[in-house]
Structures are given as C-alpha cells and as structure tokens.
Amino acid sequence: METELLRYFRQRVPGHRLLQVGLGDDAAVLRLGGEQYVLTVDLVSDHVDFELSQVDPRRVGRKLLAVNLSDIAAMAARPLAAVVALLLPRSGGMELAKALYEGLLPLAEKYDLAIAGGDTNSWDGPLAASVTILGETTDRGPLTRSGARAGDQILVTGEFGGSILGKHLDFEPRVQEALLLHRNYQLHAGIDCSDGLALDLSRLAEESGCGAVLDLAAVPVAEDAYRLAQQLADGSTALDHALADGEDFELILAVPPDQAQRILADQPLQASVRRIGQFIETPGLWEQTSDGQLRPLAAVGWQHRLDG
C-alpha cells in the first residue's frame, strides 16, 4: 500500500474495542468471545499479479488462496475459513471460475481450511478476485510486525529473487513453518515477503520503531534470481533481484540472539533458516560494509502506483 494512503487510513480509520491489531500488519487481530482471531484479505487481478493468457488458471486459483495463507503464516496463526469473491470476464467466465476452484480447493484441503462461501460476478473486464481468510492465533498469541527490538537477529526462511519465473505461483505458504517456530522458540516479530525483501524488512523495522542492518553476503539468493538476472541482462544482479523482486512468500523474522542461535543450530524446518542481519536502534534500512561501516540501503520492492 502506498505510504500516503496508509497514513490516511491510520489517521482516519478509528480503533475499535474488538481490534487488538488493526491496519498495517499482515492481518488484523480481533478479540472475540475470549479468543483471538486474525482476519486478512488480498485482492489480485489479471495483468498485475499474473498473466492469465500465459498460465494455467488452476495455478492462479491456487495463488489466490496461497497469498492469503502467507499472511496468516506471517501472524503465526492457524487458518480456519475463507470466502472467495470473483469478478470474471463474461466470456469464458464459467470455465474460468471452475478452473480457479480446481486450483484452490486442494490447497484449502491441505490446510484444513473451510471454503465458507463467496460471491461470483461478471463484467466486461479482466479477472479480479479477492480471498478473505479468518484464522485463529495459538496460545502464544499473534506474531506481529511491531515486536522487533535492537539486537534481535534477522532470520529468513528459504531463498529470494526471481519468483516471477514460477515460484510466485507455486510457492508453499509458510503456515506450518511459522507455527512450529512460534511454538518452539521465542520470536519477536514477523512478516511475509510479498513485496520485496528490502521493502518488507524495512516495514517490519519501521513498525517496530527500530532499524535493520542487512549482511548482503548472507542473503540467500535463489537460483531463479541468477537466471532472471542473466535473462534480463539489464545490469541488475541476482542479489538485486533477491532484495527487490518480492512474491517470495518467505518469512522474515525478528528473533532474540539466543533463540536465533538455537534455530540456526537446530534447523527445525524442511526449508533452510538463515541469518541475514540484525535490528538496531537507528531507524532505517542499512547494509554493513566490509570495513564495518553502515551504508543506507534503498527499501526497494513492489509498490502499487497511484496518481492523484
């Protein structure tokens, strides 16, 4: 979301007694009947989040759900139920709707998610679709963006960059990984990498009122980031792609040093967990140079451009 718009929302949208975490995190946290629930919506559209003409619509349907599950993962919550709203192009809309569901239903089943309902509409435009997921927090409560403290280590799952070559459609949301880490270790904050490692890390740091120093040499760069850099040959390096591409849907975590050490030693996930830097008191995003100095690092990533 545009910074200006987020600022407007924060000024204008009131708090509410049910809201424990409102706008600005991966999901809202609601207290209802003594329990904590998380609620999150994502809207995707043709030509922005995928090119329907170039991809099996079942993969698009899967992605619809997976991006939301990734937000639930970022809160270290358990998904419960989803509602799906489709805005279908009139021509071929029926077949498209079915294909989207054929893609999302297996993922829903895998995560024991109830498909509770939906709304299906048509128009003379491209496909747009929103999925809303309701989840529940564990006994440990939600993992938010605002809990990082100076000294915390930056840990990430998996690898970054070049997701446009396929991972952005076929990634596995880190739901189980987040639940396992949240249960067995003390985590301070988390976010999923949807818009770019640098941008999402800077958001987490900002929400926590601290800064972040990246050890660029330690960033796990995906094979596809190298392939993409080679294909594009526009001067961007694989590391540039890892920092800026987004849609990696990996976890970025703030973890106290002793806990980080344990996680790194245990490697408790099927995916790798790596340390890529640490949080500091000075706000902003930084890189550590070889001589130990801090140099500002651009919070690059995907932002929806809005004029006027």
Add this chain to the structure above:
Amino acid sequence: METELLRYFRQRVPGHRLLQVGLGDDAAVLRLGGEQYVLTVDLVSDHVDFELSQVDPRRVGRKLLAVNLSDIAAMAARPLAAVVALLLPRSGGMELAKALYEGLLPLAEKYDLAIAGGDTNSWDGPLAASVTILGETTDRGPLTRSGARAGDQILVTGEFGGSILGKHLDFEPRVQEALLLHRNYQLHAGIDCSDGLALDLSRLAEESGCGAVLDLAAVPVAEDAYRLAQQLADGSTALDHALADGEDFELILAVPPDQAQRILADQPLQASVRRIGQFIETPGLWEQTSDGQLRPLAAVGWQHRLDG
C-alpha cells in the same frame, strides 16, 4: 450467482466441521470456540453496480459496506468487523480511495463495525472492490434461507422497485430491523432482496424445499418504481419493476401465521412490514389469480451472465 456455477460449487466444495451453513445462503455460519459467527463477502465493480462517473464516490463507498451489512441482516446477525479490498484505477486512485472511505466510515460507525484492515491495489482498469464482514449470531441462532415451511406467511419490509433511481446507493441495511424481529417473534427463514423480489423469494423457497405464492396486489410498490416505469415507457409496469429490479435491500421473511399476525398488528419497525403471500408445498413461484387459481410466475431478477 449462476445456477450452473452454484451447482458446481455445491458438488465440488467440501463441507467442513466448522461450517454450519456453507455456500448458498446470504452468509456462511461458522462455529468457533462455542460461538456462532457469520462471514460474508460482496464484490462490486464500476459499470456493473454503479457508474462512478455519475455519482459521488462517497455514496459508492457507503454502498460497498451497506450491501454486506444487508447480508448480515438477512442472517439476523450482529456485524462485528470488516476488511476492505480495493482495486483502484491508477489515475486518481488516491483521491478515489479516500472518498470511498469517507463514505463507508460513517456507516461503519453507525453499526459499531470495526474496520479491521484491507488491501489496496491499482491497475489500468475500472474500480472493483470487495468487503468482507464477520458477524455474530444472537442467542436465537442465524436466520437462514432454508427454514420456510408450507403455511408460513411471506412478510417484507419497506417497498420495492425503481431502486436504480437512488435507493440502491442510499438504502439503510435492515440490520436493526432483522435483529428486533428475530428477537421478539419467531421467524422461520429470511433473505435480503438484492437481485429482485421474485428471484430472491424463489431462492428462499427453493432452499426451503417449498413453493411461494405471491399476492401481487399486496406487493408494496415504491414511488420510484412508478417513476421509473413512466420514464422508461417500455411497457413494464411499476409492479414489474417491484418484482424484478432488485437492490431494494429489504427483508423477505418466512413467518408462521400466528407470528405474522402479531407482527402485522404490532408494526414494530419504523419501516412498514407487509404480507405479500404465503409458502406452499408445491415447489415454484406462483401468483394467485382473482378466481383463486395458481398461475406460474417468472422468477425474474438480476443474474450475472456468464458465457462458456
């Protein structure tokens, strides 16, 4: 939703232990932590649900929320929290987003609804937006579409037809009315009139496994239905508009005879409550002719057209 698509969803989308009411009602009903919640999503778009070039965007923002609140009303539930997903045209998108919120926030406040979060995107297309509302049922449980029985009276709030002249944007969702009726009287089933009185009534009857007989002379026809019939001068009568236009967002209720009598006598709402017919065992939608015969009535209304 298209009948064929609904049939597909019902065959293909599995039930779930959390789901008490799934696809095909105004909202899903979930049992969580011993409580019952309702969850519903609506997606609207420019040129389909409104013409943004011809209307104050604040009225559109209000409608975004109001159509969802109407679904919550149809379940006789209390709204709790909403998430809002916007797909904005790039040009002027920022101002549009703010205007939409300026329209929806007062309505949220009126119904004590938490705006819990959202997703804001832009593209080179017209505005599309989805709102998802989470609500809770009262001690009486949810009011569904499936509880009508032969002999139940058909009661409706307010008046029907011609909503395109203004009511479709400025209507008051019948949240308080539904809660009051559900608390003080025994209701068997309910639906809100979004797609047309005839169509929505026939849906309620079908979900309940019975039929419905309309007393056409008793249908409350709005002033705007007369105005619209006059303006269009296409041979459609004001009653035709009342039956088919939709977006009246009034309640259509199935009520046992003794309770219906009490409601009609008490007139407990600011809006009028009127009897317009009754449910019968024979499936289908019917009108009662002056000689007491039943004649089939077309279940006219708005349906999203989908090809292929």
